[in-house]
Amino acid sequence: MAEPLLKITNLHAEIAEDGTEILKGVDLQLNAGEIHAIMGPNGSGKSTLSKVISGHPAYEVTDGDILLRGESVLDMQPDERARAGVFLAFQYPVEIPGVSVANLMRTALNAKRGEEVDIFDFQEELEGRMAMLEMDPAFAQRSVNDGFSGGEKKRNEILQLAMLEPTLAVMDETDSGLDIDALKIVTAGINKIKAERQDMAVLLITHYQRMLNYITPDRVHVMVDGRIIRSGGAELALELEERGYDWVREEVSA
Template sequence: MSILEIKDLHATVETPEGTKEILKGVDLTIKAGETHAIMGPNGSGKSTLAYAIAGHPKYEITSGSVTLDGEDVLEMSVDERARAGLFLAMQYPVEVPGVTVSNFLRTAKTAIDGEAPALRTWVKDMKGAMADLRMDPVFAERNVNEGFSGGEKKRHEILQMQLLKPGIAILDETDSGLDVDALRIVSEGVNRAKENTEVGIMLITHYTRILQYVKPDFVHVFVNGRVAEQGGPELAERLESEGYDRYLTPSA
């Protein structure tokens, strides 16, 4: 049962104007089987939080801690974080020319598990997961994200999550750019992964529409680099009707 604990996390990034602090003391705990929705306006630091946890070199952690099952995540390399059970579904998935989806997924699974999955079982699992996500089998032999639509890229991210079975999954605006049908299919994939593996989910989003399909246990309002308020699903409903104005004060 994985537990991700973030305590008083501060992080900076270099900008043309100099060093800028983005995360300003984030406290958050996510346990296996829980879904935490991180909601907030543009520029509040939500994606920075995701990438800082994942180990993006652009962001420098200046203080605070991140642990996964008691182990210091910040001392781990990016690949060590993945093997420890962290997964990041990117807001803007990158293209990887020359690497097919099937090779990419099996190589990733082998790296995380320390041994290659049995080929017959793997092919069955991959085909089943792709069918669940309404992905044409031909995608397995296409290069990773090359020529994929926005919705296809997001389905591929969820396909990775289903097959790699992380302990904690960070989904960075997985709903952005999706039409209604794609949103429902992607959401079903998230729910399926949660039911099958008890993964803990950090779901970063601006809007409540994905929360109609992926029901959060906790909602956190993220403003100016920190959690400004937290509550249950009713908090998301209030944000839908009121927006973020109450948090956007000079002292926020």
């Protein structure tokens, strides 16, 4: 069998500042092209997992490993991980005043390709992607996330996902703060990107099942208290929606 794209083994991580352990032995395996959802109650550590995969400096890995195509990423800086194919769609996209969306995208693409992208090709690609996400072209010249509405911020994350073409997309609560129309646009965008790039794996981190009405996962994992306590098919999400997280919690401890 081929090497899994992402393999997380016994991952322990704590908040670097105060040593509070958040991840307490996460195991997860994701093959190229698969869509997995991680669901869990607030405070279960699912957002932390996404940040640790991307290498956020606020967290320290104390045990276990994260392998991307068999190679540990733990010694890689966040930008190196990104160039190796990891993309994190932020739950709360950061505002960067004075840096335009176009400037960010061009700089990121230059870094990824190791050469200056052709400015006309770039413009065309950016405009095409923005049209796909029903974004006003004027967005390209606006400062990154600065003064964006919640929906605009999330669309901007998907725009970057489309432009950067990662092999692994980690979507941290991309559905949060979206009304139903925005959710449809965002999930349609993800589905289109996925259809174009069959090998891209997606790790959807979400509290609610509703996003999974639009994106069908191959696997669903339930995370509670820093561990994945149960995994199953798409139907597990529906069961969780119906019965709540306490049900799994009880079942596992029973």
